[in-house]
Amino acid sequence: MPRYLVTGCAGFIGSTLTDALLADGCEVVGVDAFTDYYDRSAKEAALAGARDHPAFTLLEHDLAAGPLAEEVLDGLDGIFHLAARPGVRASWGAGFEAYVSDNILATHTVADAAGARGLRLVFASSSSIYGDALAYPTLEDTPPSPISPYGVTKLACEHLLNAHARDSGLAHVALRYFTVYGPRQRPDMAFTRIVAAVVSGSEFEIYGDGSQSRDFTFVADAVAATITAMREAPAGATYNVGGGSEAALRDVVALVEELAGRSLNIRYGERAPGDVKRTLADTNRIRTALGWQPQTDLRAGLAAQLDAAGALAPSTG
Numbered sequence: 001m002p003r004y005l006v007t008g009c010a011g012f013i014g015s016t017l018t019d020a021l022l023a024d025g026c027e028v029v030g031v032d033a034f035t036d037y038y039d040r041s042a043k044e045a046a047l048a049g050a051r052d053h054p055a056f057t058l059l060e061h062d063l064a065a066g067p068l069a070e071e072v073l074d075g076l077d078g079i080f081h082l083a084a085r086p087g088v089r090a091s092w093g094a095g096f097e098a099y100v101s102d103n104i105l106a107t108h109t110v111a112d113a114a115g116a117r118g119l120r121l122v123f124a125s126s127s128s129i130y131g132d133a134l135a136y137p138t139l140e141d142t143p144p145s146p147i148s149p150y151g152v153t154k155l156a157c158e159h160l161l162n163a164h165a166r167d168s169g170l171a172h173v174a175l176r177y178f179t180v181y182g183p184r185q186r187p188d189m190a191f192t193r194i195v196a197a198v199v200s201g202s203e204f205e206i207y208g209d210g211s212q213s214r215d216f217t218f219v220a221d222a223v224a225a226t227i228t229a230m231r232e233a234p235a236g237a238t239y240n241v242g243g244g245s246e247a248a249l250r251d252v253v254a255l256v257e258e259l260a261g262r263s264l265n266i267r268y269g270e271r272a273p274g275d276v277k278r279t280l281a282d283t284n285r286i287r288t289a290l291g292w293q294p295q296t297d298l299r300a301g302l303a304a305q306l307d308a309a310g311a312l313a314p315s316t317g
Contacts (some may be wrong), residue, residue: 001055003075004230006062007110007218008032008083009050010043012184013118013124013177017080018050024227029072033074036103037085038187046184063106068113078120078230081110084154087188088128088274093149103153103159111161112296115168121161122230127178127215127240127279130157138256140176140238148274158238159188171235175226178242178281182219182301183308191305196208198260198311208271210250211240215280217243218296218304225292232290239290242281259303261313 004021008014009030021028030050034040050056059072063083085091085102107123114121128151129144146152164170181191197204225241233239247255257263284290296304306312 001025001027002077003071005028005029005076005079007031007081007106008124009058010047010051011082012046012186013180013219014082015043015046016182016219017185017226018047018056020223020227022050022053024057027142027291028057028128029076030056031063031068032058033083033102034060035085037087037090040264042187058284060119064101064108065087067109068143070071073113073117073119076117076119078122079110079114080122080226080230081107082124084124085307086150086186087150088150089272091148091153092273098148099153104156107160111164111170111172115164115170115173118169118171120230120235121170121172123161123172123174124226125174126151126154127176127242127281128276129158129176130279132276134276137278138240138276140179140240140280140285141279147276150274160177165236173233173235174231174238175224175241176238176281177230177238178215178217178279180217180222182305184219185305186267191252191302194253194256194264195306195311197264198256198262198306199309201265203241203265203267204253204309205267205269206249206253207269207275209268210253211248212275213246213248213278213280215242216245216247216298216301217241217294219299221294221296224295225286225290228290228292237289239279239286241286242283243294243296243298243301244283245294245301246280247297247298252298255299255302256306259306259313260311261315274291
C-alpha cells in the first residue's frame with residue numbers, strides 16, 4: 001500500500017486529494033496547522049470522511065514552527081505539499097508576515113525533510129506567479145511577474161525548491177493551479193460567496209466591474225493532475241494545471257443564476273489590489289507529458305458546487 005504525506009490535508013484541495021488517495025487504496029498521513037485564515041469547523045467538515053478511514057492518520061502541526069518527527073516520515077513514498085496561507089487580498093500589509101511563515105518557511109521545512117529522505121515532493125504552486133501575463137494562453141516558460149505578496153511567496157517557494165534540488169538532489173514537481181473551484185472551496189473565494197448568496201438571498205459583492213476573467217479548474221481535475229504528477233512526472237518539472245474553462249466573473253454570475261433558478265443581488269465594489277485581469281493556462285506540456293486533461297467543464301463543475309450546497313434548481317439536477 002503506497003503511503004503518502006499530505007500537508008494542508010484539511011484544506012479545500014488537500015482534503016479532496018486525501019479522499020482520492022484513500023479511495024485509491026493508499027495510506028495517508030495528513031498534516032495541518034488549522035490556521036485562522038478561515039473557521040476551523042469548515043476544515044473539520046472537509047476531513048470528516050478521512051477521519052473515519054482506517055488508512056488515515058492526522059497530525060496537527062505547524063510546519064513553520066519546526067520539523068516533522070522522524071517517525072512521521074518513515075515508510076513514505078512521497079509528499080504532497082499543499083499547506084499554505086492562501087488568498088491575494090489578505091497578503092498585503094501586516095498580513096504578509098503570516099504568508100512568509102506559512103508559505104516560505106513551511107516549504108523550507110518540508111523540502112529539508114524530503115531531500116534528506118530522498119522523497120518525491122509535489123508542490124502546489126499558483127497561477128498568481130505570472131501576474132498580468134505577457135501572453136495568453138500562458139506557457140510555463142513565461143517570465144514570472146507576480147503582482148501580489150501571495151504570488152511573490154509562491155514564486156519564492158518554487159525557487160526555494162530548486163535550490164534544495166541543487167543542494168540535496170530533491171526530486172520535486174511544481175504544479176501551477178489556475179483558480180480551482182468545487183465543493184469544499186474556501187469561504188473567501190468567489191464561487192463559494194456566490195453560492196452562499198444564492199442560498200441566503202444576501203448581497204454578493206464583485207470587486208471591480210466583473211470583467212476580470214479566469215481559467216477555472218474543477219477540483220477533481222486538479223487532484224487528478226496532482227496524483228499523476230507524483231507517479232509519473234520527471235523530477236524538476238513544472239506544469240500549468242488549468243481547466244480550459246475561461247470565463248469573466250459576470251458571466252459566471254449569469255450561469256449560476258441559470259443553474260440555481262434565481263437571481264443574485266449584486267453590488268460592485270473597488271477592484272482588489274493584486275487582482276490580475278485575466279488568467280488562461282497553456283496546458284500542452286502536462287497533456288503531452290502526463291496524458292492529463294480536464295474532464296469537467298464550468299457548467300458541470302458549478303452545478304456540482306451548487307448541488308453540494310443544496311442550491312441547484314431541480315430542473316438542472
